[in-house]
Amino acid sequence: MSRIGNAIIVGGGIGGPVAAMALRRAGIEATVYEAYDGSADGVGGALSIAPNGRTALAAIGAEAAVAAIGHPMRAMVMQSWKGKRLAEFGAPPGLPEQLLVWRSDLYRALHDEAGRRGIRIEHGKRLVTLADSTAGGDGRVVAHFSDGTSAAGDVLIGADGIRSTVRRLIDPGAPEPRYAGLLGFGARTSGDGLVPTGDKMHMVFGKRAFFGFQVGPGESGWFANLPHPVPMSAAEVRRIGAAEWLRRLAEVFRDDRSPAVELIRRTAPEDLVITGGLEDIPSVPTWHRGRVVLVGDAAHATSPSSGQGASLAVESAVQLARCLRDLPVPEAFAAYEGLRRDRVERIIRMAARTNSDKAAGPAARVLRDLLMPVAMRLLANPGKWAWQFDYPIDWAAPVTAPARAGA
Numbered sequence: 062m063s064r065i066g067n068a069i070i071v072g073g074g075i076g077g078p079v080a081a082m083a084l085r086r087a088g089i090e091a092t093v094y095e096a097y098d099g100s101a102d103g104v105g106g107a108l109s110i111a112p113n114g115r116t117a118l119a120a121i122g123a124e125a126a127v128a129a130i131g132h133p134m135r136a137m138v139m140q141s142w143k144g145k146r147l148a149e150f151g152a153p154p155g156l157p158e159q160l161l162v163w164r165s166d167l168y169r170a171l172h173d174e175a176g177r178r179g180i181r182i183e184h185g186k187r188l189v190t191l192a193d194s195t196a197g198g199d200g201r202v203v204a205h206f207s208d209g210t211s212a213a214g215d216v217l218i219g220a221d222g223i224r225s226t227v228r229r230l231i232d233p234g235a236p237e238p239r240y241a242g243l244l245g246f247g248a249r250t251s252g253d254g255l256v257p258t259g260d261k262m263h264m265v266f267g268k269r270a271f272f273g274f275q276v277g278p279g280e281s282g283w284f285a286n287l288p289h290p291v292p293m294s295a296a297e298v299r300r301i302g303a304a305e306w307l308r309r310l311a312e313v314f315r316d317d318r319s320p321a322v323e324l325i326r327r328t329a330p331e332d333l334v335i336t337g338g339l340e341d342i343p344s345v346p347t348w349h350r351g352r353v354v355l356v357g358d359a360a361h362a363t364s365p366s367s368g369q370g371a372s373l374a375v376e377s378a379v380q381l382a383r384c385l386r387d388l389p390v391p392e393a394f395a396a397y398e399g400l401r402r403d404r405v406e407r408i409i410r411m412a413a414r415t416n417s418d419k420a421a422g423p424a425a426r427v428l429r430d431l432l433m434p435v436a437m438r439l440l441a442n443p444g445k446w447a448w449q450f451d452y453p454i455d456w457a458a459p460v461t462a463p464a465r466a467g468a
């Protein structure tokens with residue numbers, strides 16, 4: 062039986078709607094406040110929902126809604142720029158396959174599912190400040206939005222992404238996102254006439270940049286991570302223009318034995334998704350203060366190289382709801398952090414190592430290409446990966462405070 066009545070969720074991206082659905086299942090009313098006015102149609106590129114993300118969605122009965130818009134990927138094939146197959150990674154036996162989804166489709170699927178469950182999502186509500194009366198008042202928290210309105214709740218959950226306002230409000234000294242030395246691009250395009258990859262995603266450590274692709278019977282998708290030592294914001298990258306970036310990318314991949322150049326050539330400038338600089342935050346010291354707590358990228362931003370950003374946001378949202386169902390604040394927040402911190406920071410570290418390989422300069426690339434086959438053979442051992450994908454959440458199991466066990 063929950064100790065709180067209602068929650069304010071700031072941020073209606075991926076973690077926000079999932080947190081609201083999980084809280085609803087835990088008997089807690091939640092309203093989501095999203096800064097942007099409209100939908101996310103056409104916003105963002107491809108994301109992966111890893112087996113652990115699907116398991117977490119299943120814990121709150123929301124997996125089917127996401128499976129309906131995803132493309133199952135049975136394995137990830139790693140290749141060198143010379144076309145050599147280095148390794149193949151699949152989900153450990155007994156776990157669901159990874160899903161490839163477009164962020165805009167995922168956003169719509171989660172918003173529709175939350176709507177079907179009667180959850181209110183208010184748009185055009187940008188949080189600017191908050192007042193937490195835990196210290197000497199009635200134990201309520203009030204969110205103030207840029208349109209002059211406000212909302213009160215028993216707790217406030219910051220699901221407002223890597224540039225979280227909530228994180229800064231609970232800890233003005235919180236770290237800022239760290240640039241990974243790579244710029245991100247991607248697109249959906251036609252794969253007609255190219256060798257289909259079936260239900261496998263291919264990743265190429267290219268001679269000059271990293272390329273991921275999937276060629277389906279109909280639509281195909283690709284993404285590129287381009288080494289760029291100087292940080293650039295997404296707006297700065299966009300100002301250079303999509304047509305110019307497509308030209309530069311085709312040039313960068315010209316020596317690689319992969320369909321990169323052809324897929325790039327088939328991409329219309331208006332279809333190019335410019336993600337901007339890849340970023341992460343290795344560790345956020347303060348996850349909660351008083352009646353305020355962080356989930357998703359606000360607490361644990363991993364770069365897209367992990368393929369785990371959305372899945373970890375979902376896991377955290379579900380675990381937080383279990384903790385709030387079973388424990389009073391602040392024990393619930395401490396238990397939640399205990400369940401989550403080590404796991405998410407380990408994944409962030411792994412992705413940072415991948416980014417170093419992707420961003421290697423010309424000299425380091427020679428060494429990387431020499432060592433890569435051996436490293437990949439070692440990594441291809443499923444035992445090394447199982448911990449990441451095999452994260453069962455027993456929704457019904459009570460959470461005891463503050464513990465690292467229970468999941």
Ligand SMILES: Cc1cc2nc3c(=O)[nH]c(=O)nc-3n(C[C@H](O)[C@H](O)[C@H](O)COP(=O)(O)OP(=O)(O)OC[C@H]3O[C@@H](n4cnc5c(N)ncnc54)[C@H](O)[C@@H]3O)c2cc1C
Pocket residue numbers: 071072073074075076077094095096097104105106107108164186187188189220221222223224225226336356357358359365370371374
């Ligand atoms: C526009 C966009 C495009 C993305 N594209 C990609 C991609 O192509 N590939 C990839 O791997 N990852 C992408 N991501 C990141 C990915 O969605 C997240 O890593 C992951 O899903 C974690 O989800 P989250 O809910 O924690 O954060 P997010 O999905 O980032 O959601 C945060 C939400 O909070 C809202 N918000 C921010 N500040 C406030 C505020 N002050 N008040 C109210 N609301 C606020 C944002 O508008 C956003 O909707 C993108 C994120 C965004 C916001």
